[in-house]
Amino acid sequence: MCGIVGYLGKxxxxxxxxxxxxxxxxxGYDSSGIALYLGxxxxxxxxxxxxKELEEKIGGxxxxxxxxxxxxxxxxxxxxxGEPNENNAHPHSDCSGKIWIAHNGIIxxxxxxxxxxxxxxxxxxxxxxxxxIAHLIEDVYENELEKLKSSQPLFSKEGKNEKSPNPLYQGGxxxxxxxxxxxxxxxxNKEGLLVSSLIKVLKMLKGAYGIVLIHKxxxxxxxxxxxxSPLTIGLGDAETIIASxxxxxxxxxxxxxxxxxxxxxxIGKNDLRIFNxxxxxxxxxxxxVDWDIGEAxxxxxxxxxxxxxxxxxxxxxxxxxxxxxxxxxxxxxGGFESVSQKLRDINxxxxxxxxxxxxxxxxxxxxxxxxAGIPTEVEYASExxxxxxxxxxxxxxxxxxxxxxxADTLAAIREAKEKNALTLGIVNVVGSxxxxxxxxxxxxxxxxxxxxASTKAFTSQVAIMALITVYLGRQRQMSLVIGxxxxxxxxxxxxxxxKILSRNDEIKKIxxxxxxxxxxxxxxxxxxxxxxxxxxxxxxxxxYIHAEGIPSGEMKHGSIALIDKxxxxxxxxPQDSVYEKNISNMEEIKSRGGRIIAxxxxxxxxxxxxxxxxxxxxxxxxxxxxxxxxxPLQLFAYYVSALKGLDVDKPRNLAKSVTVE
Ligand code: G6P
Numbered sequence: 001m002c003g004i005v006g007y008l009g010k011x012x013x014x015x016x017x018x019x020x021x022x023x024x025x026x027x028g029y030d031s032s033g034i035a036l037y038l039g040x041x042x043x044x045x046x047x048x049x050x051x052k053e054l055e056e057k058i059g060g061x062x063x064x065x066x067x068x069x070x071x072x073x074x075x076x077x078x079x080x081x082g083e084p085n086e087n088n089a090h091p092h093s094d095c096s097g098k099i100w101i102a103h104n105g106i107i108x109x110x111x112x113x114x115x116x117x118x119x120x121x122x123x124x125x126x127x128x129x130x131x132x133i134a135h136l137i138e139d140v141y142e143n144e145l146e147k148l149k150s151s152q153p154l155f156s157k158e159g160k161n162e163k164s165p166n167p168l169y170q171g172g173x174x175x176x177x178x179x180x181x182x183x184x185x186x187x188x189n190k191e192g193l194l195v196s197s198l199i200k201v202l203k204m205l206k207g208a209y210g211i212v213l214i215h216k217x218x219x220x221x222x223x224x225x226x227x228x229s230p231l232t233i234g235l236g237d238a239e240t241i242i243a244s245x246x247x248x249x250x251x252x253x254x255x256x257x258x259x260x261x262x263x264x265x266x267i268g269k270n271d272l273r274i275f276n277x278x279x280x281x282x283x284x285x286x287x288x289v290d291w292d293i294g295e296a297x298x299x300x301x302x303x304x305x306x307x308x309x310x311x312x313x314x315x316x317x318x319x320x321x322x323x324x325x326x327x328x329x330x331x332x333x334g335g336f337e338s339v340s341q342k343l344r345d346i347n348x349x350x351x352x353x354x355x356x357x358x359x360x361x362x363x364x365x366x367x368x369x370x371x372a373g374i375p376t377e378v379e380y381a382s383e384x385x386x387x388x389x390x391x392x393x394x395x396x397x398x399x400x401x402x403x404x405x406x407a408d409t410l411a412a413i414r415e416a417k418e419k420n421a422l423t424l425g426i427v428n429v430v431g432s433x434x435x436x437x438x439x440x441x442x443x444x445x446x447x448x449x450x451x452x453a454s455t456k457a458f459t460s461q462v463a464i465m466a467l468i469t470v471y472l473g474r475q476r477q478m479s480l481v482i483g484x485x486x487x488x489x490x491x492x493x494x495x496x497x498x499k500i501l502s503r504n505d506e507i508k509k510i511x512x513x514x515x516x517x518x519x520x521x522x523x524x525x526x527x528x529x530x531x532x533x534x535x536x537x538x539x540x541x542x543x544y545i546h547a548e549g550i551p552s553g554e555m556k557h558g559s560i561a562l563i564d565k566x567x568x569x570x571x572x573x574p575q576d577s578v579y580e581k582n583i584s585n586m587e588e589i590k591s592r593g594g595r596i597i598a599x600x601x602x603x604x605x606x607x608x609x610x611x612x613x614x615x616x617x618x619x620x621x622x623x624x625x626x627x628x629x630x631x632p633l634q635l636f637a638y639y640v641s642a643l644k645g646l647d648v649d650k651p652r653n654l655a656k657s658v659t660v661e
Contacts, residue, residue, distance in 0.1 A: 002090075002104040002659075003027035003076040004231075005248050006212035006222045008267055009239020013037075013072035014058070016241060020248030021051045021076045026452055026649075026656035027104075027244060028078025031089035034058070035100040035214065036069035042100050042216055043069075046089040050650075051076060071222065073212045075102035078655040081110070082127030092131040094138035095122055098216035101137075103130040104244055104659060105208035105229040113204065133211065136204060141197040148193065194218055195266055198225065199277060202264070208407065208659065212242050222267045226259040229659045230405050230433055233257045233265055233272070235286060240267050245405075245429065245657075246289050247448055254289045258431045287431065291448060303648045305451035305542075309634050310501055312456050313494035315446035316627070319460040320490055323442075323467055329483025331471040339440040342422050344475050346396045349376040350421075352384045352412040353400040354658065356454040356537065357461060360426075361400050362530035363626045364465030371482065371623065372473035381408035385415050396422040398468075402449055402457035403657040404432025413437055426464045428457055442468070451649045452656045453542050455634045458534060459497075459627045466490055466624060489621040493628070496618040500631045503615065507632055510597060510613050511639030517568050520547040521589075522633070523555060524572035525582055531572045531626045535633030541651050542641035552585040563594040570636070571611065572629045575601040576622040586610050597636075599629045 003024025007013040017034055032054045033046035043066070047054040058066060075090035082088035091100040107113070110129035113136060118124065122135040194215055202209075208228030215221070224231055224242045234241040234249030234256050241249050242265070246256060257274070259265060263282060266273045274282045301307035308315075323332055336343060349368055351361035361378045368376040379389075381399070385408060391397065397416035401409045404427040413423050413434060425441035427434050428449065435441060444460040466486060474483050514520075520539055524532035529551045536549035550559055552571070563569070569589050573582040583606070586596060590610055598611035601619050608614055615632040617625075641648045 002078050003244045003248070004073070004090075004102045004104050004210060004212050004242075005075075005244070006073045006102070006214075006224065006242035006267075007239065008071045008220070008222050008269065009236065011070065011239060012067045013069045014066050016252065017072050017074040018051065018055060018058075019251065020241065020243055021054070021074050023247040024244055025051055025076050026450055028076050028655045029650050030077055030079050030084035031086065032074070032076040033089040033091055033102075034072060034074040035091040035102075036066055036072035037214055037216075037219055038066065038069045040216075040219075042097070042214060044091055044093070044100060046086045048084055048086055048089065071214060071220065073100060073102045073214055073222065075104075080106055081129045087126045088128050090128075090130060092126060092128060092134050094134040096138060099134045099137050099141075099213060100215075101130065101134045101211060101213040103133060104210040105227070107132060107205050107209065108207035109205070129207075133201060133205070133209075134213075136201040137197055137213070140200045141193065144193055144197055145190070148190065190217065194221070194223065195264070196279070198223055198264065199279060202227070202277060210244060220269045224259065224265040224267065226263055227261050228407065228410075231259045232431070233259065233267070235272070240272065242267065246291060246431070247450075250289055250291055255286050256289055256431070257284045257286055258436070260436070289430070291430070303451065303638070303642070305453055305455060305638055305648050308449055308451055308456045309631065309638065311446075312459050312631065313497045313501070315444075315456040315460055316463050316497065317494045318445045318447075319463050320467060321445075324487050324491070326484065326487055326491075329470070329480040329487060330474050331467045331487070333442050333467065333471055335441045335443070336424075336471065339422060339424075340475075343396070343472060346394050346422060347374070348391075348395045349374050349398055350384070350389065350391065350395060350416070351376060351378045351398045351400065352381045352409060353378075354381050354406050354408055356458045356534060357400040357402060357406075357409075359530045359534040359537070360458050360461035360465060361398070362533070363462045363527060364398075364400075364468070366527050367465055367469040367623050368472065371469050371478060371486070373476055374472060379412075381406065381412040385411040389415065389419065391416055391419045391421045393420045393422075396424055398424045398426070399434055399438065400426045400461050401432075401434050402428045402444070402454055402461075404429040404434040405657045405659050406434075407659045410434055410437065426461050426468075428460070450656075452651055452654050453538055453637070453648075458630060462624075462627050463490060463493065469623075486621065486623070489624055493620065493624060496620060496628055497631060499618055500628060503632070504635060507615060507635040508639045510615065511636050511643060513613070514568055514597065515543070515640045515643050517545060517566065519562070519567050520545060521555070521559065521563075521567070521569040522547060522549040522572070523552040523569055523582075523585065524549075524629075525552045525578040527576070527622055527625055528572040528574065528629055531629045531633065532570075534626075534630055535570055535572070535637070538634055538637035539640065541654060542637045542648060543644060543646065544652070545640065552582050555585060556588060560588065560592065563589055563592045565593045565595065568595040568597065570633065571596055571598045572633075573598050573600055573607060574617065574622075574625050574629060575604055575619065576625060583607075583610065599632055
């Protein structure tokens with residue numbers, strides 16, 4: 001939640017920061033702000049709403065005066081403490097306006113810290129937890145500075161640079177040599193003071209943070225710190241970009257350093273120092289990112305969501321490519337090799353995830369139990385982390401997360417590790433926190449998913465669940481024939497998805513017909529119970545229509561009371577082992593005057609007699625149907641939202657990556 005970007009380098013910071021914010025907007029978009037080191041001062045602009053509001057306020061890139069800044073930080077917010085208004089938008093500052101900070105995460109003990117700071121005379125401008133960090137640094141820094149001054153009398157005579165001009169950053173964007181002897185003298189005296197003050201402050205904080213900060217007395221430095229919220233440093237050609245994720249970096253460089261929890265980075269013009277909370281230097285690997293920026297653009301589609309829906313034949317292929325040994329009916333998962341023996345020994349799996357990823361996990365539960373014979377449960381990560389999970393060394397915890405940053409999922413992994421469980425993952429974002437914390441895992445390989453409503457990640461997660469099922473199943477009792485059958489069907493899925501996508505216009509017409517309903521049921525059984533939950537979630541989050549996903553068989557125990565002609569039901573009813581049961585449930589709704597849209601198997605003529613509208617999907621193996629049956633539901637939700645004129649890619653109140661509890 002919340003996106004942060006920092007820039008320091010040879011170029012103008014403003015365009016890089018604005019572009020970075022736009023790429024991170026999916027992480028939160030209720031307000032934004034930017035702080036730039038300009039001349040000998042720091043200027044801050046904030047706006048409520050999307051990044052375009054901020055841009056308008058700044059005057060676009062034509063804001064000539066601001067273009068002179070070569071160092072700055074920026075933030076796009078998803079409110080946690082304090083409503084979305086300009087005061088609460090980041091960056092936040094201390095009393096003196098010298099320290100500016102952008103923060104992603106939550107400071108849990110901010111209230112007590114704020115109280116003490118207020119007692120010490122600090123004046124707060126916002127209701128945020130973040131602002132305490134700026135004031136705390138000010139407090140500690142000023143104290144330390146006083147001590148330094150009294151121990152170094154020379155400093156107070158020579159070192160007055162508060163008003164000293166800074167030609168390095170005045171109107172120019174060149175990497176010229178500093179001509180400020182006074183500053184350098186004072187800088188030498190104060191060298192390390194900002195960092196040591198920050199360290200003291202970080203030790204006082206409880207909670208999660210990704211922080212970037214600039215200080216007026218340090219015109220060529222950005223300090224970054226990470227605990228629980230992601231932060232990556234991009235190393236460009238004489239420029240450094242710090243961001244919540246690589247999408248804000250890859251247009252500039254593919255060389256990155258992923259900060260780990262407890263790490264602090266001091267970024268200068270010509271140097272980068274990474275150290276821990278005890279100020280001990282840490283040697284970090286520079287890694288090369290293989291994402292292509294083209295993958296993060298709309299490519300002619302009106303919305304990222306539609307582009308991502310249409311990418312699914314390819315993204316599924318990318319998820320399974322190179323992972324199949326067809327003739328042996330086996331699956332090869334490179335990331336699982338190091339723990340393959342341990343995987344033979346596990347006798348229980350707990351799948352944990354949030355939102356859409358959790359629905360993919362539910363489909364996985366059916367697969368693992370039916371085909372790999374391993375008892376499996378699925379738990380919301382937000383529940384798992386606070387209950388008493390009964391796990392031991394023969395339990396594997398499988399976390400599913402597109403972003404790899406979801407705070408609850410990460411916490412569940414840490415809890416399972418505490419209890420000695422083997423931790424596994426299905427993650428899309430390479431180098432994300434979850435990817436780095438699990439013992440073993442499989443990447444989705446689907447490229448960036450930008451639209452807040454998850455689509456291609458879901459189908460890929462289900463496809464990878466099928467791969468894991470074959471992998472674990474073949475380690476156990478699964479026969480060669482079954483292994484081959486699942487693999488063969490999986491390989492046919494991309495072509496079948498193309499067929500569903502060719503029915504796009506038909507689905508749009510159905511969306512037009514039902515778009516004014518106020519409520520919806522989504523009903524399915526067995527493998528398509530998760531599909532029903534996912535379909536309802538898509539409609540809710542995109543169109544703000546109330547939609548409930550229920551197992552079809554459960555409906556008669558209460559929910560059916562709501563049915564009338566204004567309350568339509570979306571039935572996921574392919575010709576599978578529960579087809580007849582579904583048909584009976586459909587009849588029950590029909591006889592009470594409810595309208596029905598059915599997702600059915602091609603060639604099923606019978607369903608037309610019951611349902612008002614039918615969307616056909618090709619036949620596949622029952623366990624793989626969620627991949628196909630979800631696609632019409634994604635398109636349906638997309639069109640209802642687009643036809644209503646809503647912001648499809650960024651629905652209200654949501655964020656793509658939820659890094660708070
Ligand atoms: C947010 C997103 C959902 C997503 C969920 C889990 O709520 O809006 O689309 O399913 O987080 O995210 P993850 O990145 O862990 O898959």
